[in-house]
Amino acid sequence: MTLPFSGLTDQLESIHQDGLYRSRRVLDSGQGVHLVLKGQPFINFCSNDYLGLASHPDIAKAFKQGVDRYGVGSGSAHLICGHSLAHHALEEELADFTGRSRALLFSTGYMANMGLISALVGPSDTVLEDRLNHASLLDGGLLSGARFKRYTHADTEHLNRQLEMSAGKALVVTDGVFSMDGDFAPLAGLAKVTHKKNAWLMVDDAHGLGVIGANGGGVLEHYGLGQHEVPVLVGTLGKAFGTFGAFVAGSEALIETLIQKSRTYIYTTATPPALAEATRASLKIIIAETWRREKLKMLIKRFQRGAGQIGLAIKPNESPIQPVLIGDSHKASHVSRQLEQAGYLVSAIRPPTVPKGSARLRITFSALHEEQHIDQLLDALSHTDL
Ligand SMILES: *Cc1c(COP(=O)(O)O)cnc(C)c1O
DSSP: OOOTTTTHHHHHHHHHHTTOOOOOOOBSSOSSSEEEETTEEEEEOSOSOTTSOTTOHHHHHHHHHHHHHHOSOOOSOIIIIIOOHHHHHHHHHHHHHHTOSEEEEESOHHHHHHHHHHHHOOTTSEEEEETTOOHHHHHHHHHHTSEEEEEOTTOHHHHHHHHHTOOSSEEEEEESBOTTTOOBOOHHHHHHHHHHTTOEEEEEOTTTTTTSSTTSOOHHHHHTOOTTTOOEEEEESSSTTSSOOEEEEEOHHHHHHHHHHOHHHHTSOOOOHHHHHHHHHHHHHHHHOTHHHHHHHHHHHHHHHHHHHTTOOBOOOSSSEEEEEEEOHHHHHHHHHHHHHTTEEOEEEOTTTSOTTOEEEEEEOOTTOOHHHHHHHHHHHHTSOO
């Protein structure tokens, strides 16, 4: 008789052989451009802290003051007695920031997407997703029980054909800035075809909010789209905001529906109120300090110019996510290790996070990088086996 989990070691071994084994790095330092691992310093090119806010002193101070006022734990779910003035004020400020009627906080982006899609569509409906959507959007679509269709990446025509054949209510779901490629969804086209078919468009702008657009309004600001064109907007707070959590923004009816029906909202403990105070401080900086977005733009251009000069396989885009395509998973891990030996942290992204045969380095920039960091990274890249 075999034990129920006796196959696990064989499975782990085969993950190893495919070059897909994942392991964690243990940090001795806080987040920033400079990280310390096992006492060794590294320059960080793999975090999503695009604006360099994760260790910002004003945000840390707001967090501490929040703890002084509210303590640590929220005590319960939002609908019991866990919804504080801090959460409420943050929701109002996020609604203002995104130009929407209301916003609702979720504990994480993953939970927001799981709970949101299931609250909007069910088994008699259809959910249509870009093939390269983030895992949480795909999982949210599957959990909803709706008919699940995936359209070719950024292909408005393909979506249009699928919409023609869809049953029930239709929800179209896309990343705003694609998390592993850095390109923008063609939102104007997507909004047009969804509108024409009376479907809803939901955009998860986890990597765009705070970073893209002159005011940090994300890809919607970039394209000049509002609540009418994109009725359902998801933002996360653990990336450019430098804190933790997520929110959904949209109409009064949308938010009230989520409060009544979204299981990942209802059946979970509210995040600490002090965290909401920290995010409020972060939002103030995001709005006021436009130099962070301008500096990022400059750094991205510098990288793209330099990468072109040394012949790297990049797909230029306007986000701080700059992938270098490699293909083979073993090779991607090897190059990432070579960079690490040289003192640079760059992650190798492999399947199933990206499609088979499209392993890559995912280089990300922060407003706290300096031009010399970009030049040093380019030099290190030119000395790898790329
Ligand atoms: C990171 C990410 C999420 C998950 O957000 P968390 O708050 O980290 O759970 C959701 N969607 C996209 C597109 C992301 O990149």
